[in-house]
Amino acid sequence: MSATSTISPAVLDVEKIRKDFPILSTMVHGKPLVYLDNAATSQKPLSVIKAIEHYYTHENSNIHRGVHFLSQRATEAYEVSRKKVAKFINAPHDYECLFVKGTTDGINLVAYSYGKQFVKEGDTIIISAMEHHSNIVPWQILCEDRKANLKVIPINEKGELKMDEYKKMLAEDKNVKLVSVCWISNSLGTINPVKEIIALAHEKGIPVMLDAAQAVQHIVVDVQDLDVDFLTFSGHKLYGPTGSGILYGKEKWLNAMPPYQGGGDMIKHVTFEKTTYNELPFKFEAGTPNIEAGICISAGIDYLNGLGIEVVAQYEHELLEYVTAKLLEIPGLRIIGTADQKTSVVSFFVDGTHPSDIGILLDKMGIAVRTGHHCTQPLMEIFGIPGTVRASLAFCNTKQEMDQLVEGVKRAVSMLL
Amino acid sequence: MSATSTISPAVLDVEKIRKDFPILSTMVHGKPLVYLDNAATSQKPLSVIKAIEHYYTHENSNIHRGVHFLSQRATEAYEVSRKKVAKFINAPHDYECLFVKGTTDGINLVAYSYGKQFVKEGDTIIISAMEHHSNIVPWQILCEDRKANLKVIPINEKGELKMDEYKKMLAEDKNVKLVSVCWISNSLGTINPVKEIIALAHEKGIPVMLDAAQAVQHIVVDVQDLDVDFLTFSGHKLYGPTGSGILYGKEKWLNAMPPYQGGGDMIKHVTFEKTTYNELPFKFEAGTPNIEAGICISAGIDYLNGLGIEVVAQYEHELLEYVTAKLLEIPGLRIIGTADQKTSVVSFFVDGTHPSDIGILLDKMGIAVRTGHHCTQPLMEIFGIPGTVRASLAFCNTKQEMDQLVEGVKRAVSMLL
Amino acid sequence: MTINEIQDELIDEFQMFTDWMEKYEYIIQMGKDLPLISEQYKQDDNLIRGCQSRVWLHADYKDGKVLFTADSDAIITKGLVSMVVRVLSDHTPSEIAGAELYFVDKIGLREHLSVTRSNGLLSMIKQMKLYAVALQSQEK
């Protein structure tokens, strides 16, 4: 697709969609907001904001333990939402979908509980060189506690996993207990060949966890087709409320794992001598859950489903191709992350400038991008840069905004050099 | 105070206050809702609901790492909220106030991180016989992992801690590493002598954690006056959003403890070889926080402060005395929890009936109470009952509602016996 | 009577009540009528623990039909339980396994079958069907 191709307006009525997002009419330093930080967190459509309001004005109550009307109503809404989530990722059973705080919480849960049961001294956990800190540090803590090894699948200069190295790791190390990688990299945009990654690990009987924080909002997720063992994502990046998230886990693993947090709701019977744990999903949902988040995460999913995720994916991909080509016209600008399979994130570095300088100047033009290491410090070190400027796109962005970004970068660079 | 004394209307204009809570005008089975399940979760004033809406329409953005306008705005709101929370509990430093998911999360954090650093084989953790499962199970898990002992301060028939037994425990056991008790019992309403509990432990150099889930909304909290080491509570019981909560910890302990979850924001520098952790409070706040909850928890606090917590406490206490005296007129009704120091919770059992039967019938009259073990199974076993009917009060309840409850119980009992 | 005929009969019986309280008075009445299980079966093996109340269930198999007896420590639950027993007991395993219990919903008691786990009713029905399925496979 060339830079000058027009994006078919028939695909999505973006101007109409933008009206669903109240925050997009914000003025920033006197300029209309251009929000290109969608990978950090998505904005929320009115339907999600209304769902939250509806919860607090019509349903709010503690759940699962009450016989009264409001409690039953809230419980029903909460469990219906779980069913919607299960359908969204095509989970075989809704009780395999645990409500968590977000991706970080989901990964920590698995690192703790799976680790406690299955990882011993001398064992290995495999991650990749493009992981977010949230998919590095929990494994570092686990490996330190257990005297296990953390191995890292390297990447090539385009920001793609070296699959040969991965195969070698699996072939040479008999003690690999888990592979945990991101589906889509938040700083490079790379879409990893997760189906192959999973199949290769499964040949050796090794389970795989996917950090889908940057995937669920951009591509179709089917956990059964992938045959993935664990998959986690954040609701706040999926048009839902902050503090919402999902950990999907295969029943057989979740049943074999000890609980993570202890408290109300996750127990069947408590005495001071002995406590028996509840069944799935409650075993892993200790304490009063974030009921609002649990209910309203599916309002975000409903919104996305209403547009159609294939349509969204196509539109976002066209935007990405368009802006990438335009940015490359700027002298000295390097795209960081040029994988063949990419989506919705464009990270770049302009020789002689610091990413934060560009970010500050873009902000003054109303353009919100992220600058820095994007919680992937090791990755920045591999590329030998202090960070990047990252524009991350969503279906509510327009081609015109892409032009504004490019003009903004040009202006910033001319001021800085 | 006798049952017939009128509650001074000058104290609080409850009719006006009720207008601030939209959900209170709900009709349940054709009857106006009488919400007496405040201890499970509080209802939210319009100001909190509006604060949430405002966040998503004007501020929503990921925080702490962005240079752009929205990110700065959200970060500022988040950190200003932390300062308000610190002031609310009179914490010396705002960075000693960690945002957590709720009480359960706060206790689990301490059990994990304090436990990892300070609890070894043969050590002892002291809790009490009136604890919520959330203040039992995390310590059971810790003690099992570490081969440590869990000791339980017994209670008398009124539902008060036997302080002599507590003193004996402290005197006889040289390996006590932590005392963790509730400030106010959720099923009995007992207010524990926490200042004395803390002073006694401190004489031996033992830190104390308070489960303040049922305290913060009813009495003035001053962590410096108490000299408490850890204190945690849930925002959703304090008129704030679900999924919000605070763990206060003394700086010296928090600094000495390893992090709980790993991920974004809680690190200073990450390499695959070595990761250095961030300073307080960030070290304990891994991943994208629940930004909405962090910001809006202080909207609930603002609301309560607006009424004045002393005034609220007095009013709630008068309601409690009133309804207790009235309930006692019902033949066969026993109040469970008759401590001299009590607040806002009345639990009861009617001989020959099952609590759930009464709960179901009250619900059909529009009255929401909780029935069952209230996540305190061991306590129910001590009293030899399957559970209680619990009415838990708040400042938005009226004397008239107390009368409705009493009439409702009478009617239910007459149907059941 | 077939399972559905009994269900329809129950729905009919409830039709005459105009408010919740009358409905529950009738349920309580059914709960009070006679113990539903002999004491020897009120043991842990037969216990279905709900979140709030306890339900004991016992199944006998006689002449190709399953006979259920049950009890609960809460009277409303007991009333509900007695209705389910009335509907399902004394039928063949395949009838029970294939039964769709629409009467609970029709009577307006759906909440008692909800996910809130506030009583043992749902678990009890599950358990009854499990017995039936087990017996059904024996039959073949």
Added chain:
Amino acid sequence: MTINEIQDELIDEFQMFTDWMEKYEYIIQMGKDLPLISEQYKQDDNLIRGCQSRVWLHADYKDGKVLFTADSDAIITKGLVSMVVRVLSDHTPSEIAGAELYFVDKIGLREHLSVTRSNGLLSMIKQMKLYAVALQSQEK
């Protein structure tokens, strides 16, 4: 000039700019003017790590006055740093320790001092004051 006189001078200089871009052009200009630190001090000991850019700070003590030199790898941060150095350098420890830096706010750059930790400016000012306090206590 006193610390406050220099601050007022800076505020004056910025008064003439009517929009953000002009302000930042000026800051960038200040950042570009000459290196602010000699290479030998650009080492880890003198490094203040912000979340985004790095700042190096070095302090000399001469004739009762503290002389600061500093640098950053980001040019806007460097411009900001140069302003702070201009304000605080060449004053006595007690003047520095007691200084209230109102100019940042007045110029409209408060966000650079915010809790977002997006650059090292705030940490740098803290560090400068720490140096000053340390020297101050030596003085006594």
